[in-house]
Amino acid sequence: MDGKSLYRAHVLLVEDVLDLVAINEAKEMMKAQFSTMLEYFLEDAETYIEKVREGIAANNAQKIVMPVHTLTSSSRQMGAIKMAEIGKKMEVMAHEQCRSSTNDMVLFAEMLDKLEVAFSETKDVFKQHAA
Amino acid sequence: MPEIKNDILNCRILIVEDDRLGRLVLHEVFKQQGFLHIEEVENGRLALEIMPVFKPNLVILDVVMPEMDGIECCKHMRAHSDPAIANVPILFQTALDSIADKARLFAAGATDYLTKPIDPHEITARAVVHLEREVMMRRLREYNQRVKRELDTARSTQHLMLPSPRQLSNIEALHHVHLHHHFQPSSELGGDLWGIKSISSEEFSISTVDFSGHGVNAALNVFRLQALIHSAPHLDTAPSAYLTNLNTLLAQLVPVGQFATMFYGVVNTVSNTLSYASAAAPAPILFHSDGRYSALDSSGMLLGAMQNTTYETRIVPFHSGDTLLLYSDALTETRDASGNVLDADAIAVMFNDAMRAMPGDYSDYFQAICSDFASNFSATLNDDLTIVGCTRA
Numbered sequence: 001m002d003g004k005s006l007y008r009a010h011v012l013l014v015e016d017v018l019d020l021v022a023i024n025e026a027k028e029m030m031k032a033q034f035s036t037m038l039e040y041f042l043e044d045a046e047t048y049i050e051k052v053r054e055g056i057a058a059n060n061a062q063k064i065v066m067p068v069h070t071l072t073s074s075s076r077q078m079g080a081i082k083m084a085e086i087g088k089k090m091e092v093m094a095h096e097q098c099r100s101s102t103n104d105m106v107l108f109a110e111m112l113d114k115l116e117v118a119f120s121e122t123k124d125v126f127k128q129h130a131a
Numbered sequence: 132m133p134e135i136k137n138d139i140l141n142c143r144i145l146i147v148e149d150d151r152l153g154r155l156v157l158h159e160v161f162k163q164q165g166f167l168h169i170e171e172v173e174n175g176r177l178a179l180e181i182m183p184v185f186k187p188n189l190v191i192l193d194v195v196m197p198e199m200d201g202i203e204c205c206k207h208m209r210a211h212s213d214p215a216i217a218n219v220p221i222l223f224q225t226a227l228d229s230i231a232d233k234a235r236l237f238a239a240g241a242t243d244y245l246t247k248p249i250d251p252h253e254i255t256a257r258a259v260v261h262l263e264r265e266v267m268m269r270r271l272r273e274y275n276q277r278v279k280r281e282l283d284t285a286r287s288t289q290h291l292m293l294p295s296p297r298q299l300s301n302i303e304a305l306h307h308v309h310l311h312h313h314f315q316p317s318s319e320l321g322g323d324l325w326g327i328k329s330i331s332s333e334e335f336s337i338s339t340v341d342f343s344g345h346g347v348n349a350a351l352n353v354f355r356l357q358a359l360i361h362s363a364p365h366l367d368t369a370p371s372a373y374l375t376n377l378n379t380l381l382a383q384l385v386p387v388g389q390f391a392t393m394f395y396g397v398v399n400t401v402s403n404t405l406s407y408a409s410a411a412a413p414a415p416i417l418f419h420s421d422g423r424y425s426a427l428d429s430s431g432m433l434l435g436a437m438q439n440t441t442y443e444t445r446i447v448p449f450h451s452g453d454t455l456l457l458y459s460d461a462l463t464e465t466r467d468a469s470g471n472v473l474d475a476d477a478i479a480v481m482f483n484d485a486m487r488a489m490p491g492d493y494s495d496y497f498q499a500i501c502s503d504f505a506s507n508f509s510a511t512l513n514d515d516l517t518i519v520g521c522t523r524a
Binding site (some may be wrong): 020029030031033034036037040041044058066069070072073076077078 | 149150151152153155156159160163195198226247248251334
């Protein structure tokens, strides 16, 4: 891969993971508090992901609803669009399983993997571009 | 963003959000706008605990929270015994986006909602709108409470101008009469007044007054008239001179276009007569002990309408067992639900029938008629009502 292709891949990755416009708006809005906002997001995302993992281990869709809801919401606020997208899908799925009283954790486990990858990418991109 | 007024910035905002990032964002947005009193809690239960102390003017409420969610909290608030909590504006912030979800928020008592992620301009604009409304409503409630207190005081003062039960008992004992009255202002204050006063062991006076209009303006005129009557003892003369003198004084005081109707009579229990003068009062009805009745001539110029008015004294027999009925025009001008009004003849028939149905039981028939009128006409009563009955024993 030449330098140009590498650059394109890198740009695509940033745009897939973060909404830079939203982040700039958040920086403008939060001013000096933006670093605290980012710190909260990165710390709490780990907690919410852990709670999702616990819900899957407990084979309980109900336990997944709240952490994915909050994670989706804070991801949107942060401009972490890839995490927000995966989180929203998990939230819809969790609601559907609660309504139908089913607990199919295979799909959740797959999506949790994707969520963790997205979180890892988000952290990296924040470090490089947004912090 | 237009400048936010100080009284809005002084309002208290309670943020209820389980996610500390969400709380941080909201707090920072409001702080940067200059809001001075911002409090945060993590769920609905904590919000309900802090509300009686913090007394928020606006609650920003998340929907999905642990322990107690936003909808449950909202329902508790709307059912709260403290009106300040039950009526506080609730602005939901939600990531839920279906119409059914939003309908659930309003069904629970939401004032408004906005969707996450939070836009600082939108949430500030909405918060200001609801706080302005809240401040306006609070001031209106405070104003209403103050006016009500003042009107209550004025109403108590006005009731003190009416004859007291003790005065009535004294008159009844001294002059061997039975007295009954019904006084019902159409609003907090009335423009009606009636009075009775012993002049000598043989004579007492009885009067009714009805000022034009009703409410505060009419009540002020009643206070004026009462002051004149008390400050001018020379008014205790013959009925014609009494009204003539009173008119001269009153016409100088009341604004143009304001006036009263008045009946002033003097009962002499030795000569068995009623001497009276009238300033266009509704025609009093005289019931005789033999069952006959007649409406008295009550023609005369309105009181206080113009200077240099004179009144005529008329004298009619008033024997033992006779009843004099005085009333304000609300009795003859108020329509019932079917649009019917009572005229003087109908009133006379009504009282006469009641007297025959309950012979000798004066108190009961008087109260029965007043209650009957109240039940049929009170819903549409838009003027002050006074009914006074005086029966010679």
